[in-house]
Amino acid sequence: MKIAKNTIELKNSLPETVTLIAVSKTKPQSDLIEAYEVGQRDFGENKIQEMSEKWEHLPKDIHWHMIGHVQTNKVKYMAPFVHLIHAVDSLKLLKEIQKQALKNNRTIGCLIQIRIAQEETKFGFPAEELSSLVEAAKQFPNIEIKGLMGMASFTSNQEQIRQEFKNLAEIFSEFKLVKPESTILSMGMSSDYQMAIEEGSTMIRVGSKIFGERN
Numbered sequence: 126m127k128i129a130k131n132t133i134e135l136k137n138s139l140p141e142t143v144t145l146i147a148v149s150k151t152k153p154q155s156d157l158i159e160a161y162e163v164g165q166r167d168f169g170e171n172k173i174q175e176m177s178e179k180w181e182h183l184p185k186d187i188h189w190h191m192i193g194h195v196q197t198n199k200v201k202y203m204a205p206f207v208h209l210i211h212a213v214d215s216l217k218l219l220k221e222i223q224k225q226a227l228k229n230n231r232t233i234g235c236l237i238q239i240r241i242a243q244e245e246t247k248f249g250f251p252a253e254e255l256s257s258l259v260e261a262a263k264q265f266p267n268i269e270i271k272g273l274m275g276m277a278s279f280t281s282n283q284e285q286i287r288q289e290f291k292n293l294a295e296i297f298s299e300f301k302l303v304k305p306e307s308t309i310l311s312m313g314m315s316s317d318y319q320m321a322i323e324e325g326s327t328m329i330r331v332g333s334k335i336f337g338e339r340n
């Protein structure tokens with residue numbers, strides 16, 4: 126019952142412009158059902174095998190969000206059903222998504238993950254090269270670039286996190302000038318989603334605050 130209560134409380138506290146992704150990685154299907162039964166339809170996973178198993182067994186009106194890093198050779202497993210891929214960070218990956226989307230006769234929504242964390246991380250696309258990636262993506266009819274995603278540094282320094290969110294929001298507003306149909310800014314997790322919303326997030330990815338701590 127706790128999961129249902131957490132989901133409802135969180136949802137009711139959000140502005141209407143913000144979509145909640147319930148991050149259910151490592152959690153059993155019964156936990157997802159508890160959230161589903163109070164109306165939650167968007168779930169986030171970071172491992173393809175786990176996401177596929179849950180997709181097979183759970184109601185088909187769930188929107189599955191791949192929020193983790195995607196290896197090119199795994200795209201084919203999610204292409205038949207994935208709703209939105211949050212962490213696209215290379216042209217090579219986009220090409221593979223196009224190929225697999227076409228095979229499945231689908232259009233797949235993608236977000237470009239921008240590297241905003243000051244800490245060293247190998248994930249995320251450099252903001253300076255965003256316009257060339259978007260230009261290249263025009264040749265992919267089965268891909269819809271719906272916006273941007275980012276992850277702040279893993280730090281307790283709140284000012285640093287806020288600054289990183291501000292930077293991403295700035296990049297997003299410039300991005301929208303060239304791609305006005307892009308409406309999604311995916312930023313914010315359990316510990317920082319309120320700040321992310323203050324800085325302009327339209328999609329938050331919340332796990333532990335709904336389902337409890339992961340092991």
Ligand SMILES: *Cc1c(COP(=O)(O)O)cnc(C)c1O
Binds near residue numbers: 150171313314333334
């Ligand atoms: C696990 C994860 C989350 C959710 O983290 P919580 O702190 O449990 O809310 C959000 N985004 C990504 C990319 C994740 O991997």
